[in-house]
Amino acid sequence: MLRVYCAGPLFNAGERAEMDSIASVLEQSGFATFLPHRDGLEFAQLKPALEQCGASPNEAVSMLNEAIFALDTYQLLRRCDVIVANLNGRVPDEGTVVEATLAWHSGKPLILFKTDVRSMLNGSDNPMVTGLGDFETIDDLSALPAAIGRVVARHSSEKVTETLDLGASIASLRADSDSVSALAATLYQIRFQERKP
Known part of the structure; x- marks a missing residue:
């Protein structure tokens, strides 16, 4: 129970x-x-x-x-x-x-x-x-x-690690470019990849 x-x-x-x-x-x-x-x-x-x-x-x-x-x-x-x-x-x-x-x-x-x-x-x-x-x-x-x-x-016990990895990727993108459109395109691509079977 x-x-x-x-x-x-x-x-x-x-x-x-x-x-x-x-x-x-x-x-x-x-x-x-x-x-x-x-x-x-x-x-x-x-x-x-x-x-x-x-x-x-x-x-x-x-x-x-x-x-x-x-x-x-x-x-x-x-x-x-x-x-x-x-x-x-x-x-x-x-x-x-x-x-x-x-x-x-x-x-x-x-x-x-x-x-x-x-x-x-x-x-x-x-x-x-x-x-x-x-x-x-x-x-x-x-x-x-x-x-x-x-x-x-x-439930995945790896959720914390997955979130930290995503945060690190986003931080790296932010450090490499100030382009809002490049950041948005990458975030969209990450989300699209997550939904693939």
């Missing part, structure tokens, strides 16, 4: 309810999930308990920040097989972006989920974020289980 790390904003009841819905749809489809606010550490409960143990308020915050980072990173990188990153909001939650980046860099399959049409770039999200999910965003909650199957089936 694949285990899915559900990344997303958790700062109010609506955001937590949306994350609960994502986990529920995945669990009903046979996936195990890690949902940080449900399965992780609860800051509001642990801080007073740490203070009762003798930690100052600042020490308690520091310990909890480190513990939350360590637990969530462990779950994401070692325990979970796939990551679903909820990008809803005018801009994606910064913690979610970090989790998606960790997933991408570690070579884990990643699905970007977004039903919110707001964005900073006239309907498009930042390509540095959407690139983490191969520029594909799922906008239907019921489509997430099938998307996980597709992404896992086509």
